[in-house]
Each structure stands twice: as C-alpha cells, then as structure tokens.
Amino acid sequence: MKESIQPELIPFDRMREQVEKNLTNYISQSSECLELPKITYEKGVSTISFPLPYFNETTIFTIISIIKAHIENVRIHSFDDGYYAFQMMNRNLFNTEGLLDNLKVEIFGLSSGSRTEITKKGNLSQEEINFSIEIFKELYEVEQDNPETSLRRLGASVYHDHGSLDWNYIAGYEDVKRKIRESIIMPLQNPDIYDSIARLTRRSFETNRPNAILFDGPPGVGKTTIARIIAGEVKIPLVYVPVESIMSKWYGQSSQNLSAIFDNTEFLGSAILFLDEIDSLAGSRNSSMFEATRRILSVLLRRLDGIDSVSNTITIGATNRRGDLDPALISRFDQTISFPLPDAKERAAIFGGYARHIDENDLLSFGEQTAGISGRSIKDICEYTERRWARKIIIQKAEAVAPPAEYYRYSINSWMGDNFNDAGEKTAETQREGNQ
Ligand SMILES: Nc1ncnc2c1ncn2[C@@H]1O[C@H](COP(=O)(O)OP(=O)(O)OP(=O)(O)O)[C@@H](O)[C@H]1O
Ligand SMILES: [Mg+2]
CATH class of the missing domain: 3.40.50.300 (P-loop containing nucleotide triphosphate hydrolases)
Incomplete structure (x- = not known):
C-alpha cells in the first residue's frame, strides 16, 4: 500500500521558538510562577518535557482526550501505576516500521514529582507542536484553579x-x-x-x-x-x-x-x-x-x-x-x-427612560396606546424611531436633534398594527420595515 504524504516537519529551532513564544505569552497571564517546558534535541531525538502540576486519574484522561483530538492512531504502550506511555502509530496501522521513532507521550507519576515527556526522533510536524502546547496549557489551566476561568470554559x-x-x-x-x-x-x-x-x-x-x-x-x-x-x-x-x-x-x-x-x-x-x-x-x-x-x-x-x-x-x-x-x-x-407586563403608567415611564426629551402628556398617551407590550418592545420602538430619524437627518443633511413625538407615534402605530399579538413582534417588525 502506498504511504500517504507525510506532513511537513518543522526544524527544531523553529519548533522551540514557536513553543516558547506561545507559552511565554500564556504563562504571563497566569497568577502562578510557571516555568517553560524544557526543550532539547539530543542524539537525534526532540524532547519537550515539563513537570505536571498535579497527578491523578484526571491527568491521564485529560492527556488522552487531547491526544485523541490531535492524533489519528495511537497505541497505549504502558498503563502501569506510575508510568503511562502513548505511542503514535504509522498512518497505515499495519506498517510497524520505525514505529518507535514516532511521537511518544510519557507520563512519569513519581512520588518525588510527576512529569510528562513528549519525544520524537527527528523533527515535529505543526500538528504535533500544537498538540504539545495544548497539553501544557490544558494541564496548567486546571492547576491554576481559577474558578472564573473554569466557569467560562463551562459556558457561563x-x-x-x-x-x-x-x-x-x-x-x-x-x-x-x-x-x-x-x-x-x-x-x-x-x-x-x-x-x-x-x-x-x-x-x-x-x-x-x-x-x-x-x-x-x-x-x-x-x-x-x-x-x-x-x-x-x-x-x-x-x-x-x-x-x-x-x-x-x-x-x-x-x-x-x-x-x-x-x-x-x-x-x-x-x-x-x-x-x-x-x-x-x-x-x-x-x-x-x-x-x-x-x-x-x-x-x-x-x-x-x-x-x-x-x-x-x-x-x-x-x-x-x-x-x-x-x-x-x-x-x-x-x-x-x-414580573407582570407593565401597566399604562409604567409603559409611559419606560418610554420616558428611552425618550427623555418627550413631554409628560405625550409619554402618557404612548403608554395608553401600547397595551400588552413589554419593556423590551418599548425599547425596540424607541430604537427603531431613532434609526428612522437618523436616516432622515442624514438624507436632509440637517443638524442632529432628538426625534419629535410624531415619529414615536408613527412607530407605535405600526408596531401595534393589526397582526400584533404576544408572539407576533417579529411579524410586526417586518411590517414596519415594509411601511417605510
Ligand atoms: N421596566 C423597564 N424599564 C426599562 N427598561 C426595561 C424595562 N423592562 C424591560 N426593559 C428593557 O428591555 C430589555 C429586555 O429586558 P431583559 O432582557 O431583562 O428581559 P427578560 O425578562 O430577561 O426577557 P427574556 O425572558 O426574554 O429573557 C432590556 O434592555 C431592558 O432594559
Ligand atoms: Mg432574560
């Protein structure tokens, strides 16, 4: 079988520069005193290694899930207490030639301190570099134990x-x-x-x-x-x-x-x-x-x-x-x-918050005319009025002043148009645009 095209390999110095630059930036945002990984090239082997912030089952699972996201085929080389190793396979799974030269991730869970080592004979591909950076970030983010970071990651x-x-x-x-x-x-x-x-x-x-x-x-x-x-x-x-x-x-x-x-x-x-x-x-x-x-x-x-x-x-x-x-x-x-829908007086007051230049009597009449609508709709009506007014001012090259009461009344009338109902605000929106 023909081997598929190999990805481009990045020269060692450029790889190191990339990892260090990326992680220096990352580390500078952390409240902790973190150290950059050790990156070496010895006897033809590239190594990126760093101590693990903590070590438990979650560490292993975190690493596995990152491997899974970046690398297609991987074999568990060792899964002993204290020593875990993951070996990347060749593209063609049945081809075992030079297998041990591929990227390998090892985790040493020693009582004196745990560390992880990413090694590969020769140079790394871009994807392998990204993967190494991500492992570091992921593990240290967990360790930073900043609840706000975690909350954001969780979608809050x-x-x-x-x-x-x-x-x-x-x-x-x-x-x-x-x-x-x-x-x-x-x-x-x-x-x-x-x-x-x-x-x-x-x-x-x-x-x-x-x-x-x-x-x-x-x-x-x-x-x-x-x-x-x-x-x-x-x-x-x-x-x-x-x-x-x-x-x-x-x-x-x-x-x-x-x-x-x-x-x-x-x-x-x-x-x-x-x-x-x-x-x-x-x-x-x-x-x-x-x-x-x-x-x-x-x-x-x-x-x-x-x-x-x-x-x-x-x-x-x-x-x-x-x-x-x-x-x-x-x-x-x-x-x-x-939270009920606002009553007529409250609607007038809400109008007043978004159209403070309009006088009291007009506001009260806006309130009377808008039975059943929410504060959000009132805000929308006012924004819509301001946009219409702005268009007019731009076209007429006039000086910017606040929209007059009639402009609001026009918006209210079209908003409250025939088809208005509780769920029909969007329909009303289309209608209003159509009325222009
Ligand atoms: N009484 C009010 N006075 C001023 N503004 C109001 C009032 N009620 C609603 N608004 C405005 O309407 C908009 C929508 O409000 P908000 O998003 O808080 O509503 P909500 O009840 O959370 O709606 P939803 O159930 O759709 O999430 C906001 O911009 C808010 O300021
Ligand atoms: Mg809401």
Whole structure:
C-alpha cells in the first residue's frame, strides 16, 4: 500500500521558538510562577518535557482526550501505576516500521514529582507542536484553579462590572423592586443578622436566608437586567448560565458540567448564580433530549435543595413558563417573584427612560396606546424611531436633534398594527420595515 504524504516537519529551532513564544505569552497571564517546558534535541531525538502540576486519574484522561483530538492512531504502550506511555502509530496501522521513532507521550507519576515527556526522533510536524502546547496549557489551566476561568470554559459568563446599570434604569415595577430588596438584597448584604436570628430560634442551626428565587414573567420584562442590577448593588459577581445553550452544547455531558458550575460558583465565595431560561428543561421532556434533561433536572434538584450552605450565594432561576416546570423543581425555590407586563403608567415611564426629551402628556398617551407590550418592545420602538430619524437627518443633511413625538407615534402605530399579538413582534417588525 502506498504511504500517504507525510506532513511537513518543522526544524527544531523553529519548533522551540514557536513553543516558547506561545507559552511565554500564556504563562504571563497566569497568577502562578510557571516555568517553560524544557526543550532539547539530543542524539537525534526532540524532547519537550515539563513537570505536571498535579497527578491523578484526571491527568491521564485529560492527556488522552487531547491526544485523541490531535492524533489519528495511537497505541497505549504502558498503563502501569506510575508510568503511562502513548505511542503514535504509522498512518497505515499495519506498517510497524520505525514505529518507535514516532511521537511518544510519557507520563512519569513519581512520588518525588510527576512529569510528562513528549519525544520524537527527528523533527515535529505543526500538528504535533500544537498538540504539545495544548497539553501544557490544558494541564496548567486546571492547576491554576481559577474558578472564573473554569466557569467560562463551562459556558457561563461572569460579570463584575455592571456598568451604568442601576435601579433607576428600570422604570416602574415598584412592587417587584420591593420584593427583591426584601428577599434577595437584604439577606446578601446582612447575612450575619439573619444567621444570629436563626441561632436564637432553631434547635439546630440552619440558615433562614433564601437559597433560590424564581423570576417568572413573559419575555422582555427585565428579569435578566434586574439580576445584573442586583449583583451590581451587592457588589458581587453574577454568574450567568444560559441553560438552554448548555444543554444543546454538551448533550450527555451537560449534567456534570452544570454540577461543575455550581462548584465553581461556590469557590467564588459570594455570588449570584443566574440560571436563565430554565423552562428549556421543561420544554424538551418528550423529545430525544429527555435523558439529558432528566439528568440535568436531578442535578438541579439536588443542588437547590438548600444544602445548608454557609456560602453567601443565591441562585436565581428565570422562566417564561413557570406552569410548565417540574413541580419538584418549583418547590426548591424559596419564593417566586412575578414580573407582570407593565401597566399604562409604567409603559409611559419606560418610554420616558428611552425618550427623555418627550413631554409628560405625550409619554402618557404612548403608554395608553401600547397595551400588552413589554419593556423590551418599548425599547425596540424607541430604537427603531431613532434609526428612522437618523436616516432622515442624514438624507436632509440637517443638524442632529432628538426625534419629535410624531415619529414615536408613527412607530407605535405600526408596531401595534393589526397582526400584533404576544408572539407576533417579529411579524410586526417586518411590517414596519415594509411601511417605510
Ligand atoms: N421596566 C423597564 N424599564 C426599562 N427598561 C426595561 C424595562 N423592562 C424591560 N426593559 C428593557 O428591555 C430589555 C429586555 O429586558 P431583559 O432582557 O431583562 O428581559 P427578560 O425578562 O430577561 O426577557 P427574556 O425572558 O426574554 O429573557 C432590556 O434592555 C431592558 O432594559
Ligand atoms: Mg432574560
């Protein structure tokens, strides 16, 4: 059989330069004092070696999974306690000629300190270089044990700086704001007071602070925005978890990953864990996602079950369809805070936030005309108006001033057009564009 074309090999000096440059950069971002791997060329053999940050079963599995991602055929040469070796095969698996000259990864798990060695007779290919760099990064990333890095890798976003968002940004919703102040902000800001009371009242101490709160309400009423405002006010990080995307991204692996998200959030000390769109768990019950859903649900049930955590962390779940959620899941939440659609006065106030130059009477009439729409739709209407206005200004080469009330009224009328319904905002969008 004809051997397939061999990949281009990179001269040793260039390989070393590449690895060192790449990893110097990487190491400089780490909080730890890491050393570059030792890279040598002796007796015709290239070697990249470095000590392992820690050594256990996971180390081996991490290495195997990286090998699998980069190298087609590999043989386990040794799998003894303390010595593991993986030997790359020839392209043609049955051709064993020169096999031992191929790339080899060895892991020495010695009590005096573990190390890994990547060796190959002659020079490495680009793919083999990338693979060596990745092994180093992967193993040291785990060791850095930075919960935020891990959370990001798990698909969560961690927000610290909540920018200019504050309570004034949300117009109306006084009742919702009051409930949030009482059941989320006060306990997060004064945990000691709550705990002292529990010590006085309980036969055996358990926390009386809420563990989990459910935000329920239609799309676009400010649930996600308010979670960010809370985190900003309490000055703790917000760990944002889009449950839906986590489920579809890691089908099969998602329950372990969700569990890891909870663990890493606890490492942050004090945080808000925001599980957005938890109805995606309810929605996929009878589809092929069922098994993954069931497992992820069971992780949630366990983690929300008020395991008397002393940590100052609160979980907020957000849903558009509380009624569809598993009753066991609902029962894990200490309280549900309902976000209704805004009423006429609130709509006027929301308009006021996005069109502050419009006078009170016009705002009130905008509020009257927009029954049934969310804060998000109002924001969209205002943005749409500003874009239309900007086009006009550009075309007329006029000076930039704020759009007049009629322009808003026109947008509102087309938005509220005949076909408007709860789910029909996108249709309305197309219509409006068409009206131009
Ligand atoms: N009361 C309000 N005042 C000002 N802006 C609002 C208000 N309600 C919603 N908005 C704006 O609407 C947008 C959408 O809000 P947000 O994403 O928080 O909604 P949500 O309830 O999380 O929606 P979904 O269920 O679709 O995730 C945000 O830009 C937010 O600022
Ligand atoms: Mg949201």
